[in-house]
Amino acid sequence: xTALHSVAPxxxxxxxxxxxxxxxxxxxxxxxxxxxxxxxxxxxxYLYVAPAFLVxxxxxxxxxxxxxxxxxxxxxxxxxxxxxxxxxYLRVFEDPQLRDSFAHAIVLMAFYALLPVMIGLFLTAxxxxxxxxxxxxxxxxxxxxxxxxxxxxxxxxxxxxYSQNGLANEVLRAIGLADLTRVWLGDYDxxxxxxxxxxxxxxxGLCLVLFLSGVGNIPPELFEAVRLDGAxxxxxxxxxxxPALRGxxxxxxxxxxxxxxxxxxxxxxxxxxxxxxxxxxxxxEAYNRAFNTGQVGLxxxxxxxxxxxxxxxxxxxxxxxxxxxx
Amino acid sequence: MxxxxxxxxxxxxxxxxxxxxxxxxxxxxxxxxxxxSDENTGGFAIPSRLALENYGEAWTRGNFGVYVIxxxxxxxxxxxxxxxxxxxxxxxxxxxxxxxxxxxFYVLLLGLTLPAEAFIxxxxxxxxxxxxxxxxxxxxxxxxAQSLAFATFWMRNQFRSFPxxxxxxxxxxxxRDIRVLWQIVVPPTIAPIMTMAxxxxxxxxxxxxxxxxxxVSNNLRTAPLGLAFFQGQHVTDYSLLAAAGVxxxxxxxxxxxxxxxxxxxxxxxxxxxx
Numbered sequence: 119x120t121a122l123h124s125v126a127p128x129x130x131x132x133x134x135x136x137x138x139x140x141x142x143x144x145x146x147x148x149x150x151x152x153x154x155x156x157x158x159x160x161x162x163x164y165l166y167v168a169p170a171f172l173v174x175x176x177x178x179x180x181x182x183x184x185x186x187x188x189x190x191x192x193x194x195x196x197x198x199x200x201x202x203x204x205x206x207y208l209r210v211f212e213d214p215q216l217r218d219s220f221a222h223a224i225v226l227m228a229f230y231a232l233l234p235v236m237i238g239l240f241l242t243a244x245x246x247x248x249x250x251x252x253x254x255x256x257x258x259x260x261x262x263x264x265x266x267x268x269x270x271x272x273x274x275x276x277x278x279x280y281s282q283n284g285l286a287n288e289v290l291r292a293i294g295l296a297d298l299t300r301v302w303l304g305d306y307d308x309x310x311x312x313x314x315x316x317x318x319x320x321x322x323g324l325c326l327v328l329f330l331s332g333v334g335n336i337p338p339e340l341f342e343a344v345r346l347d348g349a350x351x352x353x354x355x356x357x358x359x360x361p362a363l364r365g366x367x368x369x370x371x372x373x374x375x376x377x378x379x380x381x382x383x384x385x386x387x388x389x390x391x392x393x394x395x396x397x398x399x400x401x402x403e404a405y406n407r408a409f410n411t412g413q414v415g416l417x418x419x420x421x422x423x424x425x426x427x428x429x430x431x432x433x434x435x436x437x438x439x440x441x442x443x444x
Numbered sequence: 445m446x447x448x449x450x451x452x453x454x455x456x457x458x459x460x461x462x463x464x465x466x467x468x469x470x471x472x473x474x475x476x477x478x479x480x481s482d483e484n485t486g487g488f489a490i491p492s493r494l495a496l497e498n499y500g501e502a503w504t505r506g507n508f509g510v511y512v513i514x515x516x517x518x519x520x521x522x523x524x525x526x527x528x529x530x531x532x533x534x535x536x537x538x539x540x541x542x543x544x545x546x547x548x549f550y551v552l553l554l555g556l557t558l559p560a561e562a563f564i565x566x567x568x569x570x571x572x573x574x575x576x577x578x579x580x581x582x583x584x585x586x587x588x589a590q591s592l593a594f595a596t597f598w599m600r601n602q603f604r605s606f607p608x609x610x611x612x613x614x615x616x617x618x619x620r621d622i623r624v625l626w627q628i629v630v631p632p633t634i635a636p637i638m639t640m641a642x643x644x645x646x647x648x649x650x651x652x653x654x655x656x657x658x659x660v661s662n663n664l665r666t667a668p669l670g671l672a673f674f675q676g677q678h679v680t681d682y683s684l685l686a687a688a689g690v691x692x693x694x695x696x697x698x699x700x701x702x703x704x705x706x707x708x709x710x711x712x713x714x715x716x717x718x
Contacts, residue, residue, distance in 0.1 A: 163545070166535060166621075167533045169529050170530060170596055173589050177567060177585050178567075178586070181562075181564075181567040182554075184570075185562055187566075188566060241458055244454065258708065259701070260466055263466060263467065268650035268652070268671075270672050271692050274689045275469050278472075278686070279469060322462060327712065328712060380561075382560075382652075382653055386656075387672055421562055422562075428557060428559060429557060
């Protein structure tokens, strides 16, 4: 986070601003007490911030506080709510289905975050000094494309790919693995794995674009120097590329880990948490229990736990980042 | 430093492989959308003819005319509201000193990382008690609130790098802050404002959870929500589904190809600055 630098208005400008005809009365008042001049400046600033802050507070800030409040009650969304203390939180950790949903989120993290970051770094190591390649911008455009397609559309596309005669099974048949074919999203053993791979597909491009842009900022002389020392590819990568990419790795991990934990649209469209509960995730549980099964308090507790996990992981990942001095 | 020919080839091959991996599913859906319904099994096959009528059929059967208009209304309103409010707030955070400014700013920043699940449940019940559910307001206001965190943060960063002496000079000339902002600060900042507007357009257009929770009426559904329902009704009609999917994704994809530099720099830059 960066510190706030604000420009202090000088005394003259404050008076100059005030001595316009319309502000005459205020100008008189401002001259009366020099302290109130700054106070008026302050009041004006609040007028600028107020509209945005009101919208933010009413539709986001207050509901966040209410989610915490709801999580201590047992409420079906219609009748009266009863206070149950931390019972909902205990249930989040005791209810096997809810526990599983968090376990599934961890599995998805491996697919959404670890795999793309690893593959991205591996490719970055192989692609040396790619900023000198003219065709880079074309690849960047293509690799980034999955990021801008609506998740609902992405889900629809992959439902077809994983279907009985879809692309996934076609590829398997083509390489002689016909006995492996199945309806990937309908199978207890493979549905979560199939959803995870969609995340891998989504995030590889993002990671690669981030890392390559980072490599582009490394002075070429550094590479020249290690090459002259006779260092190989591996040494070059660990000594120069990896340390230089710490910031990008932190950003990529933050984005991908959070996207794994927030997974909702994909699960909702492809499996609704099924078959059984094999692909249910916290975000889906929160939605489903609040709006379908009438367990609003419990759903809120799931949402609070999920939010806390996201915030903690974001903070943990930001420790990787080099502290940059602005 | 010159790359050897071998290195160049290796680079190209690796990048090409992953570009293919990224693009094949998207090409597949394009192909599927022009495959006649009766020969589409959901796989990857060259169609016997271009069945462009799939688009017309998906459009009318899926009611997409209505959904696209909904999406346009909501997206336009969210972008306009967010741009105006974030310019005002960003300017104050960047250029004015007031008590509690850092506290307010950090509260806003919370919105950058929090999942929608953190607020959507009470938000629905609040909206219901205000009688606002199942209306455009139920989509516009929360999505504006969601966008404001990023937008204010973005605008503050832009305005902080604005030369201070120009501001001082304008103030000495007796211009009021609000005129300084709209006539002197905003015009040269129009490019980053456009970048932000483009990103918010994408996020708003693609949003699924908020419409799913707030909207009941068929005629208020946004394009992604309409597609989700359409998908539920026509699970195995791959041609229709593909055509519908292409239609929902196309506006943003076209925007992306036209302004790819803005998209990528905005997404990479906006996040990296945190």
